[in-house]
Amino acid sequence: MARASRPQIVIGAMFMLALFLIAVYISGRASFREQMDRFADSSRIAATSAILAAGDPPRLDTIDRVAAAMPVPDDGAVFLLDVAERKIIKAHGPQALISATTFETVPPDGRHEDPDGTGRAYGSAVDPTGRWKLVIGLPRRLAWETLTPMFERNVFNAGWWYLLSVGALWWFVSRWLKSVRTLEQIAARVTAGDLSTPPLQPMASRELDAMQQSMVDMITRVRELQRQVVRQERLAAIGVLVSGVAHEINNPLQAILGFSQVMSARPDLPAEARADLAVIQRESERAGTIIRNLSRFTRQQPAGPTSIRLTDTVSWLSEMWRRRFEENAILFELSDRSTKTAHAVATEIQQVALNFLTNAEYAVLNNPSRNAVRHIVLRTLDTPDGRVRLEVEDSGPGVSPEHEANLFQPFFTTKPVGEGTGLGLSVSYGIIQSHGGAIGHDAGSLGGARFYFEIPAESP
Ligand SMILES: Nc1ncnc2c1ncn2[C@@H]1O[C@H](COP(=O)(O)OP(=O)(O)OP(=O)(O)O)[C@@H](O)[C@H]1O
Ligand SMILES: [Mg+2]
Incomplete structure (x- = not known):
């Protein structure tokens, strides 16, 4: 062109x-x-x-x-x-x-x-x-x-003016064409599937400059969307796979659990066999929990959002967990200061908080430095920029830098084989994204990790 x-x-x-x-x-x-x-x-x-x-x-x-x-x-x-x-x-x-x-x-x-x-x-x-x-x-x-003579002089002068104006026109048009060609190349790159950010070139006019800038913005946005789509597709594919597997495993698992319960009810059972059966039951229950978590991950239609307060989530959790923490000699502290409401799915928000707590518990219980205090703080607050925030901080070993990039990936776990599915944080990530919020972690003040999420508060 x-x-x-x-x-x-x-x-x-x-x-x-x-x-x-x-x-x-x-x-x-x-x-x-x-x-x-x-x-x-x-x-x-x-x-x-x-x-x-x-x-x-x-x-x-x-x-x-x-x-x-x-x-x-x-x-x-x-x-x-x-x-x-x-x-x-x-x-x-x-x-x-x-x-x-x-x-x-x-x-x-x-x-x-x-x-x-x-x-x-x-x-x-x-x-x-x-x-x-x-x-x-x-x-x-x-x-x-x-x-x-006069005529010749005039023609000569006019000729110069003519050459000058044609030259100026040529210069302007060439510059303009060069800019348009740059824009054309950017568009062609995108058409060819190259979504990398093109280097900004000087443009012939402010309007063309603005156009170039908005094309670059557009590419950045499309790239983000593409990444999201890829991630969602991956999660969806995993979801289909996982729900099938969960279903297939659940039936035999129920059979194992049921039969081992029937067996342990027999009075003539030697104590050793009874202890073995208890292990079978405990491990089967654990497997059942994993499968329930997986089903929750792949659940197609969650309950709709309502107006919730983080306090409700937190009180539900702390009731459930306080005793368990006491049993494990974990110092549990609750600082519940959020007052605003948010438009959110209560069960999902609970699930994220639960994942944080489970991870924190694991971190303090498995801290390699043996004599470290076991300390977990659950905190809620309203942020100055109109969000509600929940954070869980622990005195565990913290997140090692080489794992940071993968924390929120499905199936990423550093737990020993059989102990973790690596789904907790990726499910949490999906939930917080769907609430238009942000999820992340940093180094807390207790020496371990601090995981947090923020979701928009409802305007009062
Ligand atoms: N509080 C924490 N301190 C240190 N590392 C953490 C913490 N929370 C999460 N991690 C790291 O993130 C990884 C992924 O966490 P995620 O909850 O997704 O899976 P998981 O806990 O390993 O498995 P599951 O949740 O199924 O038991 C963990 O294996 C661990 O390495
Ligand atoms: Mg976890």
């Missing part, structure tokens, strides 16, 4: 050149005519002064002498007429003209094309008695000779 425009510039320049030449021709013609009229005036003035010089009353021989002495140029013409007798008394000038001219055909004042093929500007004067008339004609050649 951009290249096809170059011939258009050439055509434009030629068109301008044609206009320029036409303007030169028209103005030249007009100046020439003006000059000829001026010569006609000069001829009239010369004739008048010749007649005045001949005295009063004028004498023919004097008029003739004065006229003959006048500096008429080559190709000029002078006629002395006897008006009363209607005849030419004297004529100077080219032979062809004189022989072709009679009293009747002596040209009147003004510009004329004469019979000898030469244009002349005529002017005349009649003596006070009205008897004699002196007619002087100056040739066209003189007008050309006086006009040409």
Whole structure:
């Protein structure tokens, strides 16, 4: 597209050149005519002064002498007429003209094309008695000779201006085309599937610059959306897989659990076998919990959002967990200061908080530094920018830097095989995203990790 425009510039320049030449021709013609009229005036003035010089009353021989002495140029013409007798008394000038001219055909004042093929500007004067008339004609050649230098100078100057303006036009159009071509290339890259941010190029105008910027913004946005779609697709695929597997595992698991319960009810069972059965039951229950979590992860239609307070979530959790923490000698602290409501799905928010607490518990119980205090703080608050925030902080070992990038990936776990599914945080991530919030972690003040989420509060 951009290249096809170059011939258009050439055509434009030629068109301008044609206009320029036409303007030169028209103005030249007009100046020439003006000059000829001026010569006609000069001829009239010369004739008048010749007649005045001949005295009063004028004498023919004097008029003739004065006229003959006048500096008429080559190709000029002078006629002395006897008006009363209607005849030419004297004529100077080219032979062809004189022989072709009679009293009747002596040209009147003004510009004329004469019979000898030469244009002349005529002017005349009649003596006070009205008897004699002196007619002087100056040739066209003189007008050309006086006009040409001026004309050449003007054409030369105008030519320069023309070249300058064509050059400027070329420069502007080229710059503009270059910018448009850059935009075209950006669009082509996107069409070809390249969503990397293109380097910003200088543009020919502010409007084009703004356009480039918005194209770059658009690419960034599309890239984000693409990433989201990829992530969602991956999660969806995992979801389908997982729900199938969960279903298949749940049935045999229920059978194992059921039969082991039936067996342990038998009174004749040796104590050793009973202890083994307890292990079978405990592990089967754990497997059941994992499967329930997985089903929750793949649940298609969650209960709809309502207006909730974090306090409700937290009190539910702390009731459930306080005893458990006590049993494990974990110091549990609750700082519940959020008062605002948020439009959210209560069970989902509970699930995220629960995941945080489970992870924190695991972190403090499995802290490699043996004598470390086991300390967990659950905190809620309203942020100054209109969000409600929940955070769980622990005195565990913290998140090691090499794991940071993967924490929220499905199935990422650092727990020993069989202990964790690695789904807790990825499910939480999905939940908080769907609430338009943010989830993250940093180093807390207890020496371990602090996981938090924030979701928009409802306006009061
Ligand atoms: N409070 C924490 N302190 C240190 N590391 C943590 C903490 N919470 C999460 N992590 C790290 O993030 C990983 C992923 O957590 P996530 O909850 O997704 O899965 P998981 O806890 O390993 O498995 P599951 O939740 O199924 O038991 C954990 O394995 C752990 O390495
Ligand atoms: Mg977890």
